[in-house]
Amino acid sequence: AQSVTQPDIHITVSEGASLELRCNYSYGATPYLFWYVQSPGQGLQLLLKYFSGDTLVQGIKGFEAEFKRSQSSFNLRKPSVHWSDAAEYFCAVGGGADGLTFGKGTHLIIQP
């Protein structure tokens, strides 16, 4: 069965500092991987996705993620965070008939 682990429930980062959110997955085949962001009271917005090709994926809002098969990881990074990045971040794997399997999310807090 597929699964996703986001080990950090909360992360606090100072505005302007770099960010890395961790994601580990378990999947039987070549994974389809996604990062979504959810602002309070809002829906899910796709930041980026990986399913083949270059293992370093660029997304919207200055985010990027790197797929590392040997570590079963798909960590999300941003070189310099802005106060507007404060939100809940979800890593997900899969899709197709079985739908997406989400991690439990990481709550990002930005300190001024």
Added chain:
Amino acid sequence: DTAVSQTPKYLVTQMGNDKSIKCEQNLGHDTMYWYKQDSKKFLKIMFSYNNKELIINETVPNRFSPKSPDKAHLNLHINSLELGDSAVYFCASTTRLAGDNEQFFGPGTRLTVL
């Protein structure tokens, strides 16, 4: 020009009632889903529906039933509502033709059962 829409946005109801949430997508997608986000923000797949093939997550009570009048719509009907059904419900859609499994989500319906 909303891609995936849901109605209503908020739904407050009493225990024991029956309610429906509607979902429509105008993306020409062939597969639609319902997800439940609980109070701890955990998102879990409930159903996927493609060309009349319904795949049900085994943990979903049979009080929940998806109904698809056509490819652009997947409604969620809930019978005998319970307190534990309070959650945010998200509809999503995708097309297998794209080959990347990207799903487009609706804005969510916040259901509160009193």
